[in-house]
Amino acid sequence: MLAGCGGSRPSGEAGYEAMAGNPESGERYDGKAVSPIHRAASEPVSTFAVDVDTASYANVRRMLMGGQPVPAEAVRTEEMINYFRYDYPAPADRSAPFSVTTDLAVTPWNPGTRLLRIGLRGYDVPRAQRPAANLVFMVDVSGSMDAPDKLPLVRQALSILADGLRADDSVSIITYAGSVQTLIEGSHDPAGIKAALSGLEAGGGTAGGPALSMAYDLARAHRIPGGINRIVMATDGDFNVGLSDQQGLEAMVRQNREDGISLTTLGFGQGNYNDAMMEAVADLGNGNHAYIDSAMEARKVLDEELSSTLFTIARDVKVQVEFNPAVVGEYRLIGYENRALREEDFADDKVDAGELGAGHQVTALYEIVPAGQQGWLPARKYAANAAATPAPSGDASEAATVRLRYRLPNGTESRLIEVPVAAGRLAAAQAPAGDMAFAIAVAAFGQKLRGDTRLGRFDYGDIARLAGPQGDYWRKEFVELTRLAATRPPTVTATSAAE
Missing domain, CATH: 2.60.40.1230 (Gamma-adaptin ear (GAE) domain)
Incomplete structure (x- = not known):
């Protein structure tokens, strides 16, 4: 099912292929008609x-x-x-x-x-009372992320999240562009996490599908029983999933959702922002979708509301x-x-x-x-079609x-x-x-x-x-x-x- 936070779409297992947006910018949105009367x-x-x-x-x-x-x-x-x-x-x-x-x-x-x-x-x-967290940062470093409101803001946003982690939390970081790389695996050191983030640079194509598969593997390898096990995907959403079809992506996310690994998506940038995909994948993965347009928004989502985001x-x-x-x-x-x-x-x-x-x-x-x-609706001509008389x-x-x-x-x-x-x-x-x-x-x-x-x-x-x-x-x-x-x-x- 592709539908905020694990929601459902009217047609059940529907995808995000029906997208609309600003043709001048290339941004993609899965819009719906205003709810009827x-x-x-x-x-x-x-x-x-x-x-x-x-x-x-x-x-x-x-x-x-x-x-x-x-x-x-x-x-x-x-x-x-x-x-x-x-x-x-x-x-x-x-x-x-x-x-x-x-x-x-x-x-x-x-x-x-x-x-x-x-x-x-x-x-x-309270932060001190939430369960321990096993987080996998999945960071898009493809060429499309080379903009001031994209990768530099990703580095800042995830550094804010790292500052809010506890000693019993575990963090892994993978990046994806033309290939997938593991930068950190199962770290408990905020300074090391922030150092790895500070070195991120954008360039190359996009391999989102293999990266998501690797992220799930890492989350499973460092699973915390009874804790928070979550992937945090940071991207503009403009990625080739690397799978033969959309059903393959759905199956991957759904299987891992049932296995207790949730998926949060953080959207960045403009011009090619794929909101439709970002929202749909997060919902399918029992996660939530936020858009980060500033350092203040990053602090709101990943520091002030960290427990809400994770637990x-x-x-x-x-x-x-x-x-x-x-x-x-x-x-x-x-x-x-x-x-x-x-x-x-x-x-x-x-x-x-x-x-x-x-x-x-x-x-x-x-x-x-x-x-x-x-009301808004007109009266109907035929008696059989008229609204029933309310019970007195x-x-x-x-x-x-x-x-x-x-x-x-x-x-x-x-x-x-x-x-x-x-x-x-x-x-x-x-x-x-x-x-x-x-x-x-x-x-x-x-x-x-x-x-x-x-x-x-x-x-x-x-x-x-x-x-x-x-x-x-x-x-x-x-x-x-x-x-x-x-x-x-x-x-x-x-x-x-x-x-």
């Missing part, structure tokens, strides 16, 4: 795999700061939202690895609808929301287009889904039309039920959490404020960049005002990005690229 009476259940990737936000930031057009296909709204942390409570204890929070607010761009926010927060693990606390995390047609007329999920699952996949433990790391957060937003209110009984006490299913890292059977959403909360919803307002602002930003027509005339100035003044560095930067977006070059879409 559903009638609760005929389609009451929505199911998706969680996603904790953040690559899309950092990549879009790079484009906006560089004065470049933003391809709509490059924007994954859920990754924009999940780039930031929100005020969700920590789980009470580790018997359940994450807390579940639900909030409701009036939609800023449509006062007739409501926004339901679902928030998950994993338990935190998985819950596997195959799925979310399912069942809406009550007596209370909800229509709904739409904002983002998660390439994480959609079938209803029957939710209870099927054989269906792979998203992984949650220590301290990770996941946020999802649904826009809801209350029953009896004018006590069936209206709940608006929805949020269900979560997950496995513990070493568990074989999934566990279920159910959280009802009281119907009265829809009527009592107020205009969004504080943390909720900021999350909605980020969601609107992503959807605006995607060309979502449901936002109406809600513009970037409205988004900045909704976000409000911020003290946190990353949130302040977001507000500045909304101002840059208002003056950016036209968005490039797959349709316009073909014209």
Whole structure:
């Protein structure tokens, strides 16, 4: 299955051959259409795999700061939202690895609808308490990496990670260009690791397939039972996998995923950046995908959020929301287009889904039309096609039920959490404020960049005002990005690229 962090694509074992991007730059993205609208009476259940990737936000930031057009296909709204942390409570204890929070607010761009926010927060693990890590750095040193925002930034990023390692961690480093070389094997010495990284130089072709095979061999040779066993691939994604077909790559990653070796991808650079491949391979490998556009982003991902990046606390995390047609007329999920699952996949433990790391957060937003209110969908002509009349009984006490299913890292059977959403909360919803307002602002930003027509005339100035003044560095930067977006070059879409 190719789908952030171990997510699933709608068609199951789908690849990344359907790619779009900016034809002027050669960057490749696997874009999906904006999620459709559903009638609760005929389609009451929505199911998706969680996603904790953040690559899309950092990549879009790079484009906006560089004065470049933003391809709509490059924007994954859920990754924009999940780039930031929100005020969700920590789980009470580790018997359940994450807390579940639900909030409701009036939609800023449509006062007739409501926004339901679902928030998950994993338990935190101090660096000193995380399991020992067996890491294999797989570094692309091919000619395409010879740029200031590529290999030099790779050296800096992985040096930051090396500074955060413990004495019981093991690190191996392999490089790949025209051939594969092993620089360090099973080292516990941060100084030696950083010295090896400092000597990296770019040049030659690309042999990604053999390098990935070698990386798995090294990870297996230095496996830490009960520890973290992970490959960290640093590349622009422009590599020939070196296998006869895509199925061979899928089989390699899937087999090693089942053997307990996960794969994280770190994207670098521009012009030939293959986001589609990077995201897909990381998801297939039960890992996560981040884009590193600066030394500050490297420190955020590989130092401040190191435990989240490395240590998985819950596997195959799925979310399912069942809406009550007596209370909800229509709904739409904002983002998660390439994480959609079938209803029957939710209870099927054989269906792979998203992984949650220590301290990770996941946020999802649904826009809801209350029953009896004018929605997006037109009335139907024939009586048999009309929405069923809502039950007049006590069936209206709940608006929805949020269900979560997950496995513990070493568990074989999934566990279920159910959280009802009281119907009265829809009527009592107020205009969004504080943390909720900021999350909605980020969601609107992503959807605006995607060309979502449901936002109406809600513009970037409205988004900045909704976000409000911020003290946190990353949130302040977001507000500045909304101002840059208002003056950016036209968005490039797959349709316009073909014209």
